[in-house]
Amino acid sequence: MGEATAWGRVQDDLRNSMSKAKFQSWIASLEYAGVSDGVVSFDVPTAFIGNYVEQHFGDMIVYSFNRNGQEVSRLRFGVNADRQANPSEAQPVKAATAKTSTADFGHDSDPLGLPLDPQMTFDNFVVGKPNELAHAAARRVAEGGPVTFNPLFLYSGVGLGKTHLMHAIANEIRQRQPELNVLYLSAERFMYRFITALRERKMMEFKHLLRSVDVLLVDDVQFMGGKDSTQEEFFHTFNALVDARKQVILSGDRAPGEIKNMEDRMRSRLQCGLVIDLHPTDYELRLGVLQSKVAQQQDIYPDLKVAPGVLEFLAQRITTNVRVLEGALVRLFAHASLVGLDIDMDQTIDCLADILRANDRKVTVEEIQRKVSDYYHIRLSDMLGPKRVRSFARPRQVAMYLSKTMTSRSLPDIGRRFGKRDHTTVMHGVRKIEDLAQTDSQIADDLENLRRALEE
Numbered sequence: 450m451g452e453a454t455a456w457g458r459v460q461d462d463l464r465n466s467m468s469k470a471k472f473q474s475w476i477a478s479l480e481y482a483g484v485s486d487g488v489v490s491f492d493v494p495t496a497f498i499g500n501y502v503e504q505h506f507g508d509m510i511v512y513s514f515n516r517n518g519q520e521v522s523r524l525r526f527g528v529n530a531d532r533q534a535n536p537s538e539a540q541p542v543k544a545a546t547a548k549t550s551t552a553d554f555g556h557d558s559d560p561l562g563l564p565l566d567p568q569m570t571f572d573n574f575v576v577g578k579p580n581e582l583a584h585a586a587a588r589r590v591a592e593g594g595p596v597t598f599n600p601l602f603l604y605s606g607v608g609l610g611k612t613h614l615m616h617a618i619a620n621e622i623r624q625r626q627p628e629l630n631v632l633y634l635s636a637e638r639f640m641y642r643f644i645t646a647l648r649e650r651k652m653m654e655f656k657h658l659l660r661s662v663d664v665l666l667v668d669d670v671q672f673m674g675g676k677d678s679t680q681e682e683f684f685h686t687f688n689a690l691v692d693a694r695k696q697v698i699l700s701g702d703r704a705p706g707e708i709k710n711m712e713d714r715m716r717s718r719l720q721c722g723l724v725i726d727l728h729p730t731d732y733e734l735r736l737g738v739l740q741s742k743v744a745q746q747q748d749i750y751p752d753l754k755v756a757p758g759v760l761e762f763l764a765q766r767i768t769t770n771v772r773v774l775e776g777a778l779v780r781l782f783a784h785a786s787l788v789g790l791d792i793d794m795d796q797t798i799d800c801l802a803d804i805l806r807a808n809d810r811k812v813t814v815e816e817i818q819r820k821v822s823d824y825y826h827i828r829l830s831d832m833l834g835p836k837r838v839r840s841f842a843r844p845r846q847v848a849m850y851l852s853k854t855m856t857s858r859s860l861p862d863i864g865r866r867f868g869k870r871d872h873t874t875v876m877h878g879v880r881k882i883e884d885l886a887q888t889d890s891q892i893a894d895d896l897e898n899l900r901r902a903l904e905e
């Protein structure tokens with residue numbers, strides 16, 4: 450089968466596994482540019498479309514190419530600014546930017562701001578302990594009213610929701626106060642447009658555009674570290690806006706004081722408002738995110754079901770960040786829809802083996818055994834020994850269950866570590882606890898407490 454034919458079939462697969470609107474919005478704007486060395490290339494009208502497709506449909510596309518006989522392991526997107534976005538594809542983005550007046554500005558083909566992701570709203574943001582403060586501050590800013598903290602500086606490690614909150618603020622303000630000029634861009638984009646303005650001798654226009662903004666959001670400001678003239682220009686923009694009591698919202702991958710090669714005056718400017726970090730996720734937040742993303746996936750694949758326990762398993766095992774968690778779920782749904790199966794535990798472990806391995810915490814079976822015996826106040830030797838009375842057997846099964854779900858050990862391996870028991874005994878124990886966790890709240894609480902203690 451020729452490559453182009455393979456792409457035709459991939460498109461058919463994709464068409465069949467997502468809504469017409471999604472297909473039109475995203476897939477129809479990809480221009481297939483060929484496959485080479487396992488990399489399939491597409492031209493896209495904007496980097497945002499490429500990023501979005503990669504994040505949301507990348508796995509599905511790779512999987513479908515392979516299924517259709519074309520070996521592919523990666524996608525590559527080249528931005529071809531001459532290409533107009535597919536008119537219907539541009540809708541969600543246009544809708545979000547339509548209300549801005551001069552801020553998206555002048556050059557229609559290359560606006561100063563970046564498009565907003567209409568999915569990144571407060572409604573779609575799951576709040577938990579690790580991000581509640583950042584969420585509350587973001588909401589306060591988005592609700593308008595007097596500017597109380599300026600700038601708002603949000604920071605966190607990768608994939609924990611900074612960009613989502615920035616988009617949510619901008620989306621919300623555009624909805625509540627359509628008359629305001631809201632500009633969202635990344636620090637890189639700022640630098641690129643600044644350099645272009647210098648080269649094209651359009652600095653006056655550039656400055657004027659920036660100073661006419663009512664709300665400025667700049668993502669990933671750490672990229673300005675070491676870029677002295679960009680910092681200088683940004684510093685002036687920033688001061689002009691703050692002096693005019695216009696809201697500025699910034700994000701970075703670390704606290705302002707820790708950004709390398711940032712001028713002192715810039716640093717202190719960044720720190721003079723409210724600085725808040727989003728903490729790494731905890732189990733509840735991860736589970737909440739998964740539940741909310743499942744609902745979104747089920748809009749695309751209304752017929753797919755997720756077996757009980759799968760989300761809890763993922764929340765427990767994938768601890769890196771929300772982006773990885775989201776990617777895992779997208780992959781699971783894509784895979785399940787293409788092979789026509791529901792999402793159960795076996796399929797999950799099979800389909801996400803690489804992600805699960807990468808996320809393996811280094812909890813050992815021995816550590817689990819020790820914690821569980823302490824927790825139930827029994828001797829380790831009784832837990833591992835042959836006695837079958839419930840006061841030993843139940844903790845033993847709990848420890849087996851935790852060993853299965855928190856480590857990558859196989860059932861036979863776990864059996865060996867539990868007094869040379871057979872793997873079927875372990876399997877029985879694991880199933881027993883899985884069932885009890887659904888009906889017995891005491892066991893569910895015990896599991897939660899133990900997991901927490903082991904994760905520390």
Ligand SMILES: Nc1ncnc2c1ncn2[C@@H]1O[C@H](COP(=O)(O)OP(=O)(O)OP(=O)(O)O)[C@@H](O)[C@H]1O
Binds near residue numbers: 574576702
């Ligand atoms: N609390 C949350 N609720 C729902 N979705 C979330 C949450 N946190 C993050 N996400 C999703 O996870 C993905 C990564 O989040 P985002 O891009 O905002 O992270 P980031 O902190 O900006 O990462 P980076 O440092 O890489 O830019 C996005 O798709 C976002 O929608």
